[in-house]
Amino acid sequence: MSVDPYSHWHPDQSSGPALAQRLDRLARRLLPGGVTALMIVILAAPSGIPGATALLPGLVMSSVFFWSVWRPASMSAPVVFLIGLLMDLIGFAPLGVDAFVLLLLHGIAVHTRFGLMGLSFLAIWVVFSVLAAAACWLLWLLISVLSLNAMPTAPAVFETLLAVGIYPPMAAAGSWLHRRVWNPEPQA
Template identity: 50%
Template structure:
C-alpha cells in the first residue's frame, strides 16, 4: 500500500540543526518584553524617592503588556502576563490576583483588537489604549473598594490612568524601534 501524497503536506518541515547560541538568541528575543516588565517591577518596587512611583510601575507594565500583546503576541504570552501580575501583587502588597486579572484582561483586549486595529494610524490605536487603560484603572479602583469594603478616593486611580495614557507614546516609540531591530535580526 502506497502512502497518500496529501499526507506529506501536513508533516512539519525538518529544520536544520540550530546551535545552542541560535536557540538562546531566539529565546532571549522572545522573552525580552517579559524580562523588561520584570525588571521594571523589581526596580520600581524599591523605595526610591520618586513622586508617584506607586502609580508608575503598574502604568509601565500595563502599557508594555498592551503594546506587545497587540504587535507581537509571542513576545508576551498569557502565562508570562499572569506571572507578572502575580509578581506585581506580591511586591506591591495588593490582594493576590488583582493585577494578574487586570493584566490578563488588557492582554486579551490587545490580542482581540490586534487584527482590527493593526492597519490604523497611531492616534486611533492610542485612543483604544486610552479607553483600555481607563477601564483597567477604574476596575482596579472598584476591586480595591470591594476588598476594603469602603469607598476609596478616585483621583489616584484617574492619575494612574492618565499616566498610562501619557506613557504610551514614548514607550510605543521605544518598543517600535526594538521591534524593528528584532524583525531585522530575524530576517537576517
C-alpha cells in the same frame, strides 16, 4: 543510545548552532516580559521618582498592550499572568487582582490586534487610553470590594492620566526594540 551507522544525521555538528538559535529565540521571546518585570522591580525601589507607584500600573499596562498587539508570542498569557502576580506580590495589592486585569487587557489586545495594526498610531493611542481607563477603574473597584472599603478615587484618576501619558514614549521604545531585536541585520 546506539548510533545508527547508516544515518546521515550528525547530532554533534548540528546541535551547536541549533542550541544557540534556540536560546536566541527564547531570549527574544522573554525579552518584553523580562524588561517589564525589571521595570516593576526597579520602580518599587526607593528611587525618589515622584509618583513612581502611580506610574507603575500605566507603564505595565502600556507594555502589555503594546507587545500583545505587535508580538503576542512574546507576551503570552502565562507571561502576563506572572507579571501581574509579581506586581501584586511586590505592591501588596490583593493577590491576583493585577494579574486578572492585565490578562483582560491582554485578551482584548490579542483578539483585536489585526484590526488595531491597521490603525494609525493616534487611533491606537485613543483605543489604549479607553482600555487603560477601564482597567484602572476595574482595579479600583476590585481592590475596594476585596478590602471592603471604598478606596479614594484620586489615585485612580492620577493613575489613568499617567497611563495615557506614558504610552507614546513606551510605544516609541517598544517599536525601536521591535525593529532592532527582531531584525538585527540592517535593511540593505
